[in-house]
Amino acid sequence: MSNEQVEKVRGWLTGRLPDDWFDEPVEVTLDREEITVVGRIPAPAMDADVSDVEREAALSGRIGAFRETTRERRIEIARELEHVSGRKVAWGVRCGDRRELFTRLAAPVMTRLRQPERQVLDTLVDAGVARSRSEALAWCVKLVGSNADTWLADLRQALAHVEEVRSGGPVP
Template structure:
């Protein structure tokens, strides 16, 4: 079967969705697959059960001493656009290999100075049941124009919690990693 970018051989078409394989070695695999000339240092790799996000830091453009803030932003955007265009085919090839190996969508982004841009991202649907009081929160956000839909309102709420609970979420993720390490050291069943 010929696969095209965007074709996903797992979880669609009525077939059962199974958990993707572990991706513990994905950052190392990605580090080996990426050309050494692309990024300053190793890429930042973020992995969840649906997506692998690869963000690399590009060297900043050289500017004149009297360059304005607007000049800096424009130069950084130009650097990003140039990188995105010249690496497109190679990034697609790497993404296809990663998607086959780890059964997750692959997204890309770069950072230059203070400018961070994600080229592609994967939006995964999440089903949930909400009680009336919770739906009213979402509807208030929609009715006030903060969000265009309940889905967008829920995403806004999640982002807001993420901003305000960052320290707690980081501690929770670290604790989960410790539990995973203990499980791995336990007896095989």
């Protein structure tokens, strides 16, 4: 999606979100079906010598409290944004070193695969890595995404540049 679309959604959210929800501007991610909104909330104050278990429990508690106390307003804002944008809205927070998404859309994707690609998926299913071909394909996409971050970022940047050039061209 173009930077202009992201900026438009972020701007709309800046005007619509309560000022006391997040410590910094929200992170907005768009695709064809969904807008993901992630904001930073303050981490709970803790002594430096608390255990990792206690620290994780405190972060979980803070995130859970935010999720529950803002639920109705988030639903209201999401409905408005869904109406304006035609996309579903997912929410999440960053707290301390944790990033947690509350709800996410799972969109079906149709594809045709030849036998060698199907055999890859079937191997993952047979090995117990995935329960179905669909889950195996999702696993493969996640693996590629995590191992090709730099390449995908370069590709997204190139696509954004193409969009900018197109928008500056003549109008048919």
